[in-house]
Amino acid sequence: MAKFLLLLAVSFAFFYWFFSKIGVKKRGNKEVVDTIKCERCGVYAARSEAIVKGGRYYCSKECAEMKG
Numbered sequence: 001m002a003k004f005l006l007l008l009a010v011s012f013a014f015f016y017w018f019f020s021k022i023g024v025k026k027r028g029n030k031e032v033v034d035t036i037k038c039e040r041c042g043v044y045a046a047r048s049e050a051i052v053k054g055g056r057y058y059c060s061k062e063c064a065e066m067k068g
């Protein structure tokens with residue numbers, strides 16, 4: 001049983017190391033490319049979560065639909 005737990009801990013450590021390495025690489029790209037500024041309130045938001053309306057980016061549906 002102790003051997004099994006050791007094996008589990010080692011494989012967990014390996015996967016943690018492996019995925020954190022990928023995560024850092026991905027996050028580095030995302031910060032530069034995928035950030036937009038909301039036309040309404042000026043908040044910076046992720047492009048994947050932003051609303052595009054009339055060629056402009058908004059942080060949320062509320063901002064996109066607000067007028068004036």
Ligand SMILES: [Zn+2]
Pocket residue numbers: 038039040041042043058059060063
């Ligand atoms: Zn906004």
